[in-house]
Amino acid sequence: MENIQITALGEILIDYTPLPDSDAGMSVFEQNPGGAPANVLTCAAKLGRRTAFIGKVGDDIQGRFLVDTLKKTGIDTRALRVDGRYFTTLAFVKLAENGERSFSFARKPGADTQLSSEELDQELISHSDILHFGSLSLTDEPARGATMEAVRLARQSGAMIAYDPNYRPLLWANKEEAMEQMRSPLPLVDFLKVSDDEVELLTDCADPRAGAEKLVKLGLRCAVVTIGNQGALVSTKDGSVMVPGFPTKAVDTTGAGDSFWGGFLTRISESGKTLDQLTFQDFQSCARFGNAAASLCVEKRGAMPAMPSRENVLRRMQGIMN
Numbered sequence: 001m002e003n004i005q006i007t008a009l010g011e012i013l014i015d016y017t018p019l020p021d022s023d024a025g026m027s028v029f030e031q032n033p034g035g036a037p038a039n040v041l042t043c044a045a046k047l048g049r050r051t052a053f054i055g056k057v058g059d060d061i062q063g064r065f066l067v068d069t070l071k072k073t074g075i076d077t078r079a080l081r082v083d084g085r086y087f088t089t090l091a092f093v094k095l096a097e098n099g100e101r102s103f104s105f106a107r108k109p110g111a112d113t114q115l116s117s118e119e120l121d122q123e124l125i126s127h128s129d130i131l132h133f134g135s136l137s138l139t140d141e142p143a144r145g146a147t148m149e150a151v152r153l154a155r156q157s158g159a160m161i162a163y164d165p166n167y168r169p170l171l172w173a174n175k176e177e178a179m180e181q182m183r184s185p186l187p188l189v190d191f192l193k194v195s196d197d198e199v200e201l202l203t204d205c206a207d208p209r210a211g212a213e214k215l216v217k218l219g220l221r222c223a224v225v226t227i228g229n230q231g232a233l234v235s236t237k238d239g240s241v242m243v244p245g246f247p248t249k250a251v252d253t254t255g256a257g258d259s260f261w262g263g264f265l266t267r268i269s270e271s272g273k274t275l276d277q278l279t280f281q282d283f284q285s286c287a288r289f290g291n292a293a294a295s296l297c298v299e300k301r302g303a304m305p306a307m308p309s310r311e312n313v314l315r316r317m318q319g320i321m322n
Contacts, residue, residue, distance in 0.1 A: 004128045010134045011037065012034075045074050
């Protein structure tokens with residue numbers, strides 16, 4: 001089979017994002033496809049990469065909608081399982097005036113938590129150049145075991161491993177368990193993205209630069225800390241540098257970090273370089289491309305629907321406001 005350039009494993013769900021209240025004063029929500037790994041993959045697919053998704057949805061209206069959404073984006077769904085025993089996970093998003101989000105979840109259990117190691121498509125994993133995953137698939141078994149098994153299989157086949165830990169307190173029994181599980185994959189990871197308000201969970205360092213440098217000392221090739229509209233701090237064994245963001249008018253920050261990471265991994269893939277060939281300068285270039293993608297994503301509502309085209313990312317990098 002032809003190699004998949006970027007494969008992502010983890011949650012795919014429905015983000016219900018708020019619209020203006022109804023005439024009766026009731027809250028109104030818009031159905032948007034989401035889930036961090038699926039968002040990352042959607043961004044990469046729209047930027048021209050061959051992509052595939054590994055996960056599970058329910059055999060319900062929401063699950064079928066998500067499968068169709070990925071297919072329409074051009075994402076390979078052969079490893080996306082549909083299971084009638086569980087409901088597709090739902091996330092209800094609350095937006096502050098500055099576009100920042102808070103969440104509540106319907107996930108007890110959600111289908112995404114029920115992917116088992118036996119359901120993994122080992123052939124697909126062994127033919128993937130990059131395997132990306134997040135931390136929400138580590139909250140519950142059997143998905144936790146399936147995630148770690150997929151990472152091990154990918155490493156054995158020579159794939160590069162990318163990780164984006166997202167901390168959602170409502171999905172963990174307590175903070176201590178979250179820290180333990182979110183840190184557990186680090187020895188297997190090549191590239192990591194973490195937001196500035198989550199870096200302390202992984203490193204015990206409140207300072208982003210100190211945290212990123214600690215992650216590199218653990219063996220990561222590149223640790224990236226996203227710092228809102230300021231941009232991204234890129235750290236490797238050769239140093240740390242802040243890559244500035246692009247001017248933007250944020251409407252909804254849902255998917256901002258995912259669009260950044262989708263752009264970053266796209267540039268890694270496009271480079272055609274092996275892990276040992278990638279340089280500090282390469283990672284800075286990847287971050288600049290990711291910053292441009294994120295600056296466009298936040299200008300629209302939702303996550304997957306807001307992922308930018310390659311043309312618009314390049315225009316933004318040239319200083320053109322779309």
